[in-house]
Amino acid sequence: MAWAALLLSGEVDIMQVVLGVDLGTSAVKVSAVDQAGKIVAQQSKEYPLSQPEPGYSEQNPEDWVMGTTVAIKRLIEVDKIKPTDIKGISYSGQMHGLVLLDDHHQVLRPAILWNDTRTTQQCKEILDVMGKDFIKITRNVPLEGFTLPKLLWVKEHEPQIFEEAATFLLPKDYVRYRMTGKIAMEYSDAAGTVMLDEENRKWSSQIAEAFQLPMEIFPPLIESIGFAGKISETYASFSGLSTDTQVFGGAADNAAGAIGAGILNTSQVLSSIGTSGVVLKYEDNAKVDYQGALHFFNHAIPNKYYTMGVTLAAGYSLSWFKKRFSNDNSFTDFVNAAKKSTVGANGLLFTPYIVGERTPYPDGDIRGSFIGIDGTHRKEDFTRAVLEGIVFSFRDIMRIFAEKGSNFDTVVSIGGGAKSALWLQIQADIFNKKVVTLKNEQGPGLGAAMIAAVGVGWFGSLNECAERFVAYDQTYIPNAQNVKKYDELYNLYKKVYGQTAEISHGLMNYRREML
């Protein structure tokens, strides 16, 4: 039912709202959402990222708390949302970041983030010590981005800090702790620590023993829609919120993004082109086994899962190219100029490995290429090659799904990739699948608000909530001629990694020697 009709029907109370806190890497965005699924107000606050050494990426957890508080205060003071009308709050969080706390719950060092790549050695050690058992328990291969290698890095390089650590949290779990005073980690995020026995939904004592991690440091686990407490007196006086507002677990940003996009059954796949890119598929149970070729994590819905592959530089590749070579154009004009090129960019291929890659090549040292540069190529061919290369990298992920016999008919596109009709058609043609967009595309923030909406009892389940909050907009159907051409080009694209890896690694070593 449309928003106005819902109001007239008296089925919803438009005064009541829930808040979805989307704790990203560059900023926190807090959305106030009413019972009809309408975003009535939104505030955000950016915070800095520190890169003290090559490959390091850290943030100060206090900045997340301050940013979230500023955004909430603005909702109350500028947008005039009454604190007593805020019935519930939940979260979507950047994944994997390690927040270490001492026994007074004080932060011991800056958080080490998902895009920090200092832990290659620790990932190797994890496999050396546990081999295939590790993948069997966590359903993932150890990658630099995940939390366990970060914990082992601290243990090895900062032993005094490790000694003082009483527990650890993930970014949004830390913010929730500061708002409620209660320590807990939520399942979909806990899966990304790669210390969780995913199928049995408990911390793995085998992993703890293998790496001499005391069991006491593992925080209690809660469900995404689980009640985490009410706003504490301290945080209420700090933020202006009411102590009656209920707080719920929340979810990892990709799980929350999937909920906000209505990915709640196995026939749909999410294609998210943000700074990084994600192809994500809902899984009904833990029986599917990709043997670590894709990430496999607990979903925000109890006992459900999702599989995903990550392209580290998706939208980032396009932004990089625009910034370096087309900075004076608007984003829309710059992307639309690629229409002047052809399917296959007049014979130019791009691989988007400009910050290394995760799926299907877990290789921090691979770098991107333009292949087939010809004297006749124009800037729009390069732009088109970048748009296509990003989508080819998503097809690499889809190929793994296909090899495992996973079937789906619809791809829901979100993020920057859903802003351009050209890019959406390229996705439909390269995937050879129907691609749809969302009417109310708010990404993980809406998913976070949906978790709170279910938590406070507005809906019986996330599926029920999605029926009201999520609606599809445009549909893009594959063009048979283009599909054929892209199939041919994809066969060439697939060869680029293998044939450029050695050269890329040599060039990375050259850069390191120059430091």
Ligand SMILES: Nc1ncnc2c1ncn2[C@@H]1O[C@H](COP(=O)(O)OP(=O)(O)O)[C@@H](O)[C@H]1O
């Ligand atoms: N008008 C546009 N058309 C196509 N792509 C766009 C447009 N504007 C931005 N983008 C792409 O979207 C990406 C950002 O997507 P977004 O979902 O906002 O990412 P994030 O939340 O990670 O910052 C940018 O890196 C850029 O490549």
Ligand SMILES: O=C(CO)[C@@H](O)[C@H](O)COP(=O)(O)O
């Ligand atoms: O590492 C992963 C998933 O495994 C990333 O998806 C981060 O969770 C991204 O955070 P944002 O870019 O959305 O801040």
